[in-house]
Amino acid sequence: MCGDCMFQWLKKRHNPDKLKNLPQLIANLKTSGDFLHFKSEKTGTAFYIYYFKTLVNEKELSEKVIEPMGKHKVASLADVKENVPIPGIIITDDLSVVCEKVMVGYLIIRFSEVSDECALIPSPTDISRKVAQPEVEFTVVGSKEAFVESLDKNVHLIRKRLPVHELKAYELTIGKLTHTKVVVLYLEGITNQENVNTVKERLNSIHVDQVVDNSIIMQYITDDKNSPFPQLVDTERPDRAASGLCEGKVVILSEGSPQALLGPTTFVEFFSAFEDYFVNWIVASTARLIRIFAVLFSILVTPLYVATLTYHYELIPSDLLSTLVSSRQQIPLPPILEAIFLELSIELLREAGARLPTKVGQTIGIVGGIVIGTASVEAGLTSNVLLIIVALAALASFTTPVYRMGNTIRLIRFPFLLFAHLWGLLGVVLCFSFLLIHLLRLKSLGRPFLEPIYPLRVKDLKDALIRLPLNFQTKRPIQLQTEDTVRFEKDKNDFHE
Amino acid sequence: MSGAEVKEQHKISPFLVFYLVHTMQIGVGVMGFQRIVAKEAGNDAWISVLLAGISLHIVIFLMYKILLKENGDIIAVHKRLFGKWIGGLLSWVLIIYFIAMSLTVLRTYIEVVQVWMFPDLNKWIFGFVFLLLVYYCLSGGFKVVTGISFFGVVLPFYLLLTMAFPLYHGHFKDLLPILNHSASELYAGAKAGALPYLGFSTLLIYFPFIKDPAKSHRWAQGGHLLTIFIYVIVMIATITFFSANQLEKTVWATLTTWKIAEMPFVERFEYIGIATWALVVLPNICITVWAGGRGIRRLINVKQRTITIPLLILILIVNSLLTRRENIDMLNSSISNIGFYMIFVYIPLLFIFQLVLYKVRKQS
Numbered sequence: 080m081c082g083d084c085m086f087q088w089l090k091k092r093h094n095p096d097k098l099k100n101l102p103q104l105i106a107n108l109k110t111s112g113d114f115l116h117f118k119s120e121k122t123g124t125a126f127y128i129y130y131f132k133t134l135v136n137e138k139e140l141s142e143k144v145i146e147p148m149g150k151h152k153v154a155s156l157a158d159v160k161e162n163v164p165i166p167g168i169i170i171t172d173d174l175s176v177v178c179e180k181v182m183v184g185y186l187i188i189r190f191s192e193v194s195d196e197c198a199l200i201p202s203p204t205d206i207s208r209k210v211a212q213p214e215v216e217f218t219v220v221g222s223k224e225a226f227v228e229s230l231d232k233n234v235h236l237i238r239k240r241l242p243v244h245e246l247k248a249y250e251l252t253i254g255k256l257t258h259t260k261v262v263v264l265y266l267e268g269i270t271n272q273e274n275v276n277t278v279k280e281r282l283n284s285i286h287v288d289q290v291v292d293n294s295i296i297m298q299y300i301t302d303d304k305n306s307p308f309p310q311l312v313d314t315e316r317p318d319r320a321a322s323g324l325c326e327g328k329v330v331i332l333s334e335g336s337p338q339a340l341l342g343p344t345t346f347v348e349f350f351s352a353f354e355d356y357f358v359n360w361i362v363a364s365t366a367r368l369i370r371i372f373a374v375l376f377s378i379l380v381t382p383l384y385v386a387t388l389t390y391h392y393e394l395i396p397s398d399l400l401s402t403l404v405s406s407r408q409q410i411p412l413p414p415i416l417e418a419i420f421l422e423l424s425i426e427l428l429r430e431a432g433a434r435l436p437t438k439v440g441q442t443i444g445i446v447g448g449i450v451i452g453t454a455s456v457e458a459g460l461t462s463n464v465l466l467i468i469v470a471l472a473a474l475a476s477f478t479t480p481v482y483r484m485g486n487t488i489r490l491i492r493f494p495f496l497l498f499a500h501l502w503g504l505l506g507v508v509l510c511f512s513f514l515l516i517h518l519l520r521l522k523s524l525g526r527p528f529l530e531p532i533y534p535l536r537v538k539d540l541k542d543a544l545i546r547l548p549l550n551f552q553t554k555r556p557i558q559l560q561t562e563d564t565v566r567f568e569k570d571k572n573d574f575h576e
Numbered sequence: 577m578s579g580a581e582v583k584e585q586h587k588i589s590p591f592l593v594f595y596l597v598h599t600m601q602i603g604v605g606v607m608g609f610q611r612i613v614a615k616e617a618g619n620d621a622w623i624s625v626l627l628a629g630i631s632l633h634i635v636i637f638l639m640y641k642i643l644l645k646e647n648g649d650i651i652a653v654h655k656r657l658f659g660k661w662i663g664g665l666l667s668w669v670l671i672i673y674f675i676a677m678s679l680t681v682l683r684t685y686i687e688v689v690q691v692w693m694f695p696d697l698n699k700w701i702f703g704f705v706f707l708l709l710v711y712y713c714l715s716g717g718f719k720v721v722t723g724i725s726f727f728g729v730v731l732p733f734y735l736l737l738t739m740a741f742p743l744y745h746g747h748f749k750d751l752l753p754i755l756n757h758s759a760s761e762l763y764a765g766a767k768a769g770a771l772p773y774l775g776f777s778t779l780l781i782y783f784p785f786i787k788d789p790a791k792s793h794r795w796a797q798g799g800h801l802l803t804i805f806i807y808v809i810v811m812i813a814t815i816t817f818f819s820a821n822q823l824e825k826t827v828w829a830t831l832t833t834w835k836i837a838e839m840p841f842v843e844r845f846e847y848i849g850i851a852t853w854a855l856v857v858l859p860n861i862c863i864t865v866w867a868g869g870r871g872i873r874r875l876i877n878v879k880q881r882t883i884t885i886p887l888l889i890l891i892l893i894v895n896s897l898l899t900r901r902e903n904i905d906m907l908n909s910s911i912s913n914i915g916f917y918m919i920f921v922y923i924p925l926l927f928i929f930q931l932v933l934y935k936v937r938k939q940s
Contacts, residue, residue: 390694393844502702504851505689512709512724512858519723520716533723534589 101195104174105129108181121149126190134184136204139165144186144200159188159198169199205229210236213315215482218354225315230260230334236317237264237332237339241324245269251282253333259290264320264330271327271560274343277524278329293336300331302522307490309483310523311342312349319353327561329524343526345558346518347543350374352480355546364545371544373475378492380472381418382499382507384465388414390503406462415500417461421469422492424451429473429489530558582784588722590792596863597636597776597799599725602806603860604684605772607853608828609807610814617765618820619750620757622811624765629804631766632773635919636800638927640793643783645930650780651874653926657933664875671871673914674778675887678864680911682706683895685857687904692831692850699896706854706861707888713862714869714884718785721862728859732852736806738845739813742833746816767916769811773803774915775860781867865891 098104108114108129116129126148130140144163147153151162160168169185171177172195181187184203189196210232213225226233234248249263261282265275281300290296293313301310311331314320320330320339331340350370355363387394388403395403410417428447432440452470456463472492479485491514498506521528531539536557541547553569555561613621646653650670654663682703690697713724757765779796786792814829826832837845869884898904 391844391847394842394847396841396843399841502694502697504847505693505854508851508854509705509709512855513712515727516709516713516716516720516724519713519720519727529723533726534592535726 098174101172101174101177101189101197102193104178105187119145119148121145123152124154124190126153126188127192129181129187130185130202131181134182134204135186135202136184139202140186144188144202155190156188156196156198159200163200165200165202167201170196171199172196207232216314216316216319216353216480218352218357220357221354222316222318224317226317226320226332226337226339228335228337230262230332233317233332233337233339234262234264237321237324237330240317240321241266246324249275249279251279253282253285253287253296254290255286255288257289257291260334261290261296262332264324264332266324266327269327269555269561269563270324270329271562274329274524274526274559278331278342282331290333291335293331293333293338293340296331296333297340302524303520306517306521307487308346308518308521308528309349309481309487310344310521310528311340312344312481313338313340313483314353315339316353322353322356325566327555327559343524343559344528345523345530345543346521346528347371347532349481349484350479351542351546356549360546360548364547367545370478370480373478374488377472377475377488378495379507380468381422381465381492382495382510383504384468385414385418385496386499386503386507389500403462403464406464409459410462412460414465415496417465418469418496421455421461421465422496424455425469425473426489526558526560531556584787586718587785587787588719590786590788591795592722592726593779593786593792594795594799594802595726595729596722596782597779597796598802599728599856599859600775600778600863601773601800601803602729602856603681603772603775604688604857606807606810607688607830608826609769609772610811610829611823611826612771613765613769613811614815614820614823616768617757617761619752619815620755620762621765621769621815622751622808623755624762625769625807625811626804627762628766628770629773629800629807632770632800632919633797635923636776636779636796637793638923639777639779640789640796642923642927642930643780644790645934647789649783649874651871653930657926657929667871667875670777670780670918671868671875673911673918674781674864674871675868675891676907676911677775677915678861678868679891679894680907681857681860681864682891683898683904684908685853686895687901688828688831688850688853692828692846700892703892703895706858707892709858710861710865711884711888713858714866715881718782718866721859721866724862725859728855732856735849735852736809738834738837738849739809741837742813742817745836746813748816750816750819751812769807770916770920771912772807773800774912774919775864776800777915777919778863778867781870782863 098107105116109116111131113131113133114129115132116127118125118127128140128145143165147162147164148159151158153159153162156170160170169176169180174195177187177197177199180199180201185199185201188198188200207229208227210224210227212223216225224236226236238246243266245267247265247267249265251261251263253259253261263275263278263282278300282296285296285299287299297309297311297313298304303310312323314323315338317339320341323341324330328341328343331342351367352370355366358366388407392400392403407414412420424447428444428451431443431447435443448470452466455461456466473489476485476489479488494513495507495510498510500506502509518529519533527534530536531543538554539556539558541551542556550569553566555564555566557564610621613624617624642653643649646656651663651667654666657663658666686697686699686702689702713720776796776799783789810830813833814823817833818826818829823829831846831849834846834849835844839845842848865884865887869880869887872878872883872887873880898907
């Protein structure tokens, strides 16, 4: 569908007035410095070759095109198709096809300088990274493969893990200028067709000039664009994408992006690391609970500090209060300013660390964390109790396995701080209610985002806040409304006699 | 009459009625209903609370009978039984009752906050932020309202554990002798004890939003049963903890019992309790305002969004203008009285009327 409209656009752009035939097109292309053209008379009959040297594999060109053509004495376009050992040769006189193909590494071959008919031979160079280790979602155990910038390689990495014909790939092109190839992967007979259609519809309705990365696509197809929360999981691990497909999720890959998008997803899924499936369920569940605790801690602890010390110091038992008071004795600032000062410095450190090269970043972390922290306590700008709290909260926010969600968690702390300053604990609860309602309103590809907590689906809790043993995971999540709900039959003979 | 049908995607599953019923019953009432009941029934107050609760099971049963027969909301029932004008008038009374109820809940909560936490709380700003929250919730549709009721039950549920402190310190012999009050005293206690239970009547409006409503009946009864359980526990804790004289002077007995909660890292638990209570109050206001807006939408041809904003502004203004303690008390007691007669007199009458009318129509 979008391919069609792209062609129309191409026709509109290149065909009217200026470029009426192939010679004119070639004359136009010749204005680019890297567009090569030469005449060859090896075969007896002269033929012309045109290509972009930056797009074409020149070794293949001489070995597989020019050599065989000379050997077989090729004299017509039909002969080219027969004798050149490269599949996918097109013979056409359609200017828009020629124009499109020459830009993705095809050679143009023709026998006459005036005719419109030519042969297009695919011979693209492949300059892309090799499959490397995952850096963002690194796990100690498990596969060490990560997606790369080549779409074909990425699809290969998934197909390798799911060698079944049910795995379908729907292809389309997005972007007037970038012509980015996008692939939607799903398992036929398992994935809910409605979800697949939602994704297809939303992708087809994107009409923009450029798509740089999958994250751009994510922003275009996300359900609520005004929410700080990511509503699709992105992963660089092919095994995570493949296991998402097995669950009944839809996977979106795009050319030039080492990340796959998975949906529909849920809020709690952002706090599950893929490593949780590699370790024992008790260890995995503990880790998940720690992460959930870390999120709550990270969001709430500084606001609670501000709330209690601004309004409700009666809350704190007297023994503890004396510790707090003595640490705050010399501080000239109210708790809110103290907290914002420290939170902002942590954010500065993080941002500086993220923008700098790795080695310098580490230095900045040490300088910032230790020197500035100690100095600001000694200078009497902040209390050391708050310094501990803020540092712990920052640390806790980094436990979130999905990077995007971690950013959001750090961001929503600030409204909480303001509300805490305004109405103390009551403000914190009000802000929490805002957050809760916001999360209740969110959807991921039209499915409720807070599931399985609300709507409460007890069966889906098996892999949410905790992860139960693998032999409990016999059903696919209700959230995904899969066509085939059973993953595998449970072994009835539990005791091995 | 418009919008009687509800689209399938807006409907909620039957078991969520459990939370909708329960959250409407636990509102501001539970903070201080003990004094009023104990005034009548003394140490047998918990029996009164229990009796009132049981009698309400019957009322819920009657409500379901009425609504299931109509297979629509109360506004459709009114129209069928009393015609467009009288039925419409009755519906308007109900809508005004719901809106007044949301006003009462908000004002009473602000009163509690003013007395216990922030004496100089700005009613306008706080009310504005709170109602903004309500609007944000309502604009998400009934599913979001149900969601917030769910969390309004689940998240503050830990507060029930704090009743362990008064129960631990209480004297259980205060409960003895059991049944030393006369039947009329128990009845008066039950009448007072029924008041905090009221509020589930919003069921009359959101009934068409339930998927498979007949199935939801047992969940509604279940939600009510949980309320009875909580109220009886709270009542027993209060009677054992306070002496009779002391209780007479304690307006917000539940909040007072929080004062003695002691944990190694927290003292003065009532601050936490009252703050958490915002999560209990929020669904109350959301549901009542939603019910009011939905009712108006069914009666006159307006969008629910257009009618909700003026409703919220009205609530904000009246809420902020009510300043004196007596006015708030009067509001509370009149809303309670109206609710009492509506539940115990109007619903049974409606049930009989509907029964007779259907019989007559069948014969003719």
